[in-house]
Each structure stands twice: as C-alpha cells, then as structure tokens.
Amino acid sequence: MPTWTIHHGDALAILPALTGPADLVIADPPYNSGGRTASERTSMDTRTKYVSSGSARKGAQHDLAGFAGDNRDQRAFTVWLAMVLTGALRLAAPGSSALVFTDWRQLPATSDALQAAGWTWRGVVPWHKPTSRPRPDGFRPACEYVLWGTNGQPYRHAPTVYLPGLVSGSQPRGHGRRHITQKPVDVLRQLVQVCRPAGTVLDPFAGAGSAGVAALAEDRSYIGIELTEHYADIARQRLAGWQATGAD
Amino acid sequence: MPTWTIHHGDALAILPALTGPADLVIADPPYNSGGRTASERTSMDTRTKYVSSGSARKGAQHDLAGFAGDNRDQRAFTVWLAMVLTGALRLAAPGSSALVFTDWRQLPATSDALQAAGWTWRGVVPWHKPTSRPRPDGFRPACEYVLWGTNGQPYRHAPTVYLPGLVSGSQPRGHGRRHITQKPVDVLRQLVQVCRPAGTVLDPFAGAGSAGVAALAEDRSYIGIELTEHYADIARQRLAGWQATGAD
DNA sequence: AAGAATAGTGAATCTACAC
C-alpha cells in the first residue's frame, strides 16, 4: 500500500531534513519565464502572468491563488534550481531518475541546473498541449518539456519498460483545476513509470499534488514539499480523498 | 515562378559572397553529437556513427555517402554555428525567420549560437519521429527540435497564418532516401510557411536539397549551400527534376 | 503479410600501456 506525505515549507530547507531514499524526483519548479520584460517577470504576480489575458486581468472565470518563487532572473533561477536538485540528488537511490518540467525559454538553463547538480542528462520528453493558444504569424507555443536525468546508470526494470518519447494532454479545466500551472494526471502517470515499482516519488514543488495522485495511482509512494500553505492543504485533501475513494 | 540555386562550398566562405535578401534561413547543421567517446565523435565517419548496427555495419540495403563537418566538440560547434548564423543574418530581411534543426543534446548550445548570432529566439518546434528506436527502461528519443528565431519583429502575413507547435513525420525510406539525416519534405513544407509568400529561402546546409523541394512546392525561391560535392549534385538533379515534373 | 529500418545504448570483450 503506497503512502504519502506533504511537507509545508521551502524545498531548500526541507530537503536536508529528509532521509530518503527516493526512486524518482519529479520537479515542476516555477519557470520564472512568463512576462516579456524583466520588470514584468519580477514584479507581476503569477495570476496576472500565467492566466491568459481576458481572464485574470479583467475579472476572472477561475479564482486560483498565486504562487511564490516566480521572480528570479535567469542566472538566479539556474543556481537556485541547481541547489534544489542537489538536495534531491542526496536522497536519490543509485539509478533513480529526475524529471524536471520546463518551458522552451528555460530549457537551456534547466539542463545546466540538472547537470550542475550532478544528475546525468539522459533526454527530453516534450509535453504537447493540444489546446494551446494559437500564435498569429508564428509557431504555436504548444509544448512544454520534461528533462530526464539519472543518478548514475539508469535503474534496470524487470520486466523491461518502454516509455514514450512524447506525452500529450491538456491542462485540467473547470472544477478539476486547482492550480494555475497544474499538470494533467494522465501525463504524470506515464512519466511516473520510470520509477522503480513500489518505489518512492519525491516532489519538491508539489503544488496541488497532481504528481502525488499519479504516484499513488501507479502504486508508488509520494513525498511532496510545498511552499504555499494554501496549496499544501489542497494537496493533502486531494491525496486523502484519492486514497479514500480512488477518485480525483 | 520560384527559382533555385545550389552553391558548392563551405557556408562560411559562400555566405559573405551572397547578396540576399533572404526571407527565411533554414539550417540543418551537422549535430556533432553522435558517438559516445571523444574518439568516436571526432574520428568515426558519419555512416558508421548514425546508421544503426544492423544495416551499414553488416551489409546494408542503402549505401548513402557520409557527410563532413561532424567532428567538432561542443564549444567549437557553438562558435562555428554562431558564425554561420551571423553570416545568414546579414542577408536576412527585417522580420525574416531562422529555423535551425538540432537534437536534445545540442539544443542548449544551438540556442546559444542562434542568439549569439543576433537572432531573437522565438520558440521551439519539436519534430516527432514515429519510427524512432525504443530505449529499454527509459524514454524513447523520439524527437528532434527546430529552433525558431527572427530578425527583429516577426514578419506580419496577410492573411495571417497559424503554424503548428509540433510537427510529425518519418524519415524517407527506400529509394526516396538520399541522405543519412534527410528530413521529410512534408515536415519542411509546414515549416516553410513562416517565410513571406513568394520570398526566398536560404539553406546553408542543403544536403540532398529537401528544403529546396519544400520551398519550391510552397512557391518560395531557394538558395542552397552544400559542402559535399556529391550531395550538391544530388540536390541539383532533384530540384531540376522537381521543376520539370512536379515529382520528387 | 513479411521484412527491414531507426541522427542508439548498455554490457561484454578486446587492446594498449603504465607500473
């Protein structure tokens, strides 16, 4: 029976206190890349930045809380993310994997942070969002990216698993949506397969706990860390509800 | 009536002699990323490096020539590609685009080169290859990437065009295959749409001329540069054949 | 329907060289 825990606090403070081992680190950090100017990136709040114009700016359809930690410049982002991933590597079992979400703008910085932290970069899995907004006279920004790294040689599964090179799924909408940058559980369930069966998933940026739902659904245990108390509570309620009812 | 030219020689030598303007620069450079050891990367020929064990190594069906320029280390790759893209930017009309192919390993270096050369990075379009090789206990390396940059503010089309955020297509096989790293014409035709209608596509690494076929098919003119005389000849024959018969 | 291909990779084996 897989178990779960949500810690409330800063990943940099919580990670050194944990003991592990973790068999998969799945991280969805604040991308620090929304907004077009430096001042927009560092001063705007996350609701204004990430919710497309027409909703949050002029009276919204949804009323999701913002989140902290999204106002670093690119150098600070790289160093900060490397520190978090270093803390996660300390807990990671040999052969375990790290999966780090990023967008196209921060992909190079994220790959630097992953490797600076000591993980071996093994590949990139694009996440295709079919419902992304079209862009006039240009290529639609339809993908985010999952960077895959391992702690040494990758864990050998028995039986061998073959995982996709591209995942597809739309962001949750309506009342299933709990966080501005929420990832679909279907996508996360595919990604969690790289974790050792019955192993433990460590998530330093738990948000509303989608990775936890995916982990439990795939029979992995889950340890989440979330900075914003509001979301830590939401994640706890959601995971408790999942274990009680099997529904999200 | 769109026109075409293939120049035989090194892009760094040919680009300064051209006058332009170009409305789209499409570049498929040698990725310099195959091989696992330093000596494999720098000494192995491209056929041995990229054609998988079952074919070229033990008696192949196809017998494609190798190509030059695939033995740089990553720093040299970055600097060299930046030089080529700088030469291309000089010819690029204001608002024109650059599209640069790369793989996941070289994506960060390629984005550095694109921006160092003075292009504004606008996005990434993953190219999904359905026939990619599976990878045991990991995520299949199923995508290559197209980096999109512009010379200043992007050209505004009239009427507005909406381009995909993800392209999919398999490498040509059988007798339609002329180059080890050939890109599918269907994919290139989608990408060429970002070029001003009836504009000119500049291709510093023409290879077997697939981008030229795509350009002509979409009513754009084409200027290609190819280092290997063997492939320059193939590209000339192919483009002449396309204009004569409308078939590839 | 059968066969062959894939901008690979991990493990096993072999080789060269220093001590």
Place this chain on the structure above:
DNA sequence: CGTGTAGATTCACTATTCT
C-alpha cells in the same frame, strides 16, 4: 612479466512504423 585501468571495439537488443 603479471596486473590493473582506461579506452576502443563488438555484440545484442528493442517496438513501432513503413515499404
């Protein structure tokens, strides 16, 4: 001359797609 190590080479392997 045996031994250990690093680097190079060879081998085996895989699932989806395309001819």
